[in-house]
Amino acid sequence: MSDLTNFAELGLSAQTIAALKAKGFEEPTKIQSACIPLLLKDQVDVIGQAQTGTGKTAAFGLPILEIVDASAYQVQALILAPTRELAVQTAEEINSLKGDRHLEIAAVYGGASMELQLRKLRRGVHVVVGTPGRILDHLRRGSLNLEHLKFVVLDEADEMLDMGFVEDIEEVLKQTPENKRMLCFSATMPAPIRRLAEKFMRNPEHVQIAADSVTSSLTDQIFFEIRESDKLEALTRVIDMEESFYGLIFCRTKIQCDELSRQLSEKGYDAEPLHGDLSQKQRELILGKMRDHSISIVVATDVAARGIDIQDLTHVINFSLPEDTEAYIHRVGRTGRAGKKGTAITFVAPREFKRFSFIMKMTKFDIRRESVPDARDIIDIKRSRILATLTDLAEKHSDNDMFIPLAQQLLEGNDPEQLVASLLEHFYRDQLDVSKYQSIGGSQRSRDDRGDDRPSTRYTEEAGFTRLFIARGRKDGLDKRQLIDYLMEQVGAEDRDLQDVSVRDNFSFVSAPAEVAEKIIQAFSDRGSEGRPLITRAKPDNPNGKNLSGRTRSDRFEDRPYRDSRPRSGGYDRPRTPRRREDSDFQPYGRDTRQSEESRPSYDDRERFSSRPRSSKSNTSSFPRKSGPFKKRYND
Structure with a gap:
């Protein structure tokens, strides 16, 4: 037995109940059961805290539809949303809940025609759903009048905070009447949201719904x-x-x-x-x-x-x-x-x-x-589906009299089994071709856990990849993301072309298909200050700073029984500092780094939007100058 009350018991009118039944709603969610009576009966400000997908739109949308005066073509409810998509979705949802009420709901957001929005606002709108930047734009133009506002809703308030809209929200709220009702819905309640509530809300009721x-x-x-x-x-x-x-x-x-x-x-x-x-x-x-x-x-x-x-x-x-x-x-x-x-x-x-x-x-x-999933298991599943589909077609006994003569002609002089097999091969060959699936390696945790960063056999010369040596490393301010980005920019390579990247203190390595490797070598053929090209092929016996057995050069020298009798300027007998373990985190699909370019605030609907700066192209024989950690130019 559900512990949720029926919609009719929440104070909703018969007109609204009819609209809900038409949409197929049967009973309210927990956030709706808690918030709707507060907004309709108690008429208080509400802070609703619940996860996405719990029915928050109807929780504030239904009371607004009940209270808004349809006869007065004035903006009586303003709903602020963090993104264009959510603004459109919320407007559509509220519009579908209004039933036979003659109400105008408008979505106002950046990236859409300003002229269309102005015309709609001039005709008269009851409920406006918009993003903060575009709402503020209309307020500055004087095209949006909030004098008769009854409700302000902050939908997904924490998302708007993450996207940097707090200042815009405050500016909008300052231009709303004092006697309005304010509703704030958010999955979390960080400190800035609480401060907004304290500043603009009057003794709000806090409703918190645990994740279902x-x-x-x-x-x-x-x-x-x-x-x-x-x-x-x-x-x-x-x-x-x-x-x-x-x-x-x-x-x-x-x-x-x-x-x-x-x-x-x-x-x-x-x-x-x-x-x-x-x-x-x-x-x-x-x-x-x-x-x-x-x-x-x-x-x-x-x-x-x-x-x-x-x-x-x-x-x-x-x-x-x-x-x-x-x-x-x-x-x-x-x-x-x-x-x-x-x-x-x-x-x-x-x-x-x-x-x-x-x-x-x-x-x-x-x-x-x-x-x-194993490739052969997938083929078996596809084969079963084809068989079930064709069997089902044969059992339907549809009106196929026009094809029977053709079928009889095909069967004349042909082995029925071979004929059906040929038809299946023609129409389903690609689906049942197991060679389309590539092999997948097993778990690499044992290799990664010991810090062994030798190139896998997939990227060796035998596999069609060329190992390249780059005469710059971490001490020059270089990291994997910058190296991959720049090589892609200069030679038109793709993410998948640049494999097994390793950036050391003074140099780096990368594997690329032979054709791509040649383009990289030619693009960086100019010699640096040391008299050598910046990028060359790695030595066959030292593709990653190690020999093929995985031992360092110092290991080989220390194996010599006569090293004490052959002192050299390099000092083979000196204690050697262990190599710092390399954190090989290469990821071939867009440098899957932890700090995403999209984890920064997005201002899609604001005119001051600025995309993430990309490094400008420079001469193909040199790396771009960087500030901060870069200690010297790549093209010394």
Whole structure:
């Protein structure tokens, strides 16, 4: 027996109940049961704290629809949202709840036509849903009048804080009447949000709803521990295992998003990227395709995915490990909703395992380890599906009289078994070709844990990769991300071309396909101050600062029995400082670093938006000058 009360007992009118029934709602969520009576009966300010997906929009939207005067075409409710997508989604949701009320709800956000918004505001609007930057713009223009405002709602307040909107919010609130009602909904309540509440709210009621355990129980959570370079192959296998994959794939960076969606598209999957560099029109088009099932995969960053709600997702894939526990909960909570089960899969590179273990400990979710599906198992599953589909077609006995003569002609003089086999080969050969799946290496934790950073056999000369030596290292301020970025920029290489990167104190190494390696060598053929090119081929017997047996040069010298009798200027007998363990964290899909370019505040709808600065191109024979940790120019 549910402990939730019925909608009719919350004080909602028959008109609203009818609208809810038309939408298929049966009973309210916990946040709705707690907030609606406070807003309708007690008429107090409310702070609602609950996770995304708990029905917060209806919790504040239904009371607003009850109280707003439909006969007065004035802005009586203002809802502030952190992103364009959430503003559009909230406006659509409230519009669907109004029933037969003659109310105008407008979404106002940056990136959309200002002229269209001005015309709509001039005609008269009852409820405005918008992003802080664009709302402030309209207030400065005088096109938005808040004189008759009854409600102000801060939706996803903590997200707006993270995105740097606090000052804009305060500026908007200063221009609202004192006798308004203020509602603040947020998943968390950091100090700046509490200060906002104290400053602008009057004795608010605090409603806190614990995360619903049913949500996590409906989501089957698993993880694969695999090498970073095997993630794409694992992803394609996961997709192929499902009869109807419909999922959201999370990456950490915009570059990684574009690269992964491109690779999936090239492999024949219907995938589109979603990140902050896309225009509003592009975002809406992609989300529209996803909702009408024109595409089945969206590859998104956390920032771009904030506020969007795609129903009935079968899978959420963490291609990149989430930044923290809260991000993990937010991601996996997008599937397994409304009583429907979903699957959340996380790809964990060996060096990320400690961080992922912390996420598992903090969430207390049952996240089990599994192996990547075997290629032959996938082929067997596909074969079974084809057989079931064709058998079902044969059993339907549809009106196929027009094809019977053709079938009889085909059977004349042909072996029926061979004929059917030929047809199956023609139409299903690609689906049943096991060679399309590449081999996946086993767990690398044992190798990584001992700090052995020898290049794997996958990137040796025999595998078609050339090992390159770069005469610059950490002491020059170089790190892996900068090295990969610059090589990509100068020679047009892709992430997957630059493998097994190792940056040492005074030099670095990278493996690349032979053709790409030649381009890199030619681009940096100019000689530096030492009289040698900045980038050359690594010596065959020393591809990574070690010989092929893994011993250092000093190891070989120390093996000499006569070293004491042969003193040299290098001093072979001196105690040698152990090499510092290299933290080989190469990741081939967009430098999956912990500090994401999208973890910084995004100001999509603000005119002072500025994208992350990229290093400007310089002469191909030199690395760009950097400040801070760079101690000397790369092209001495």
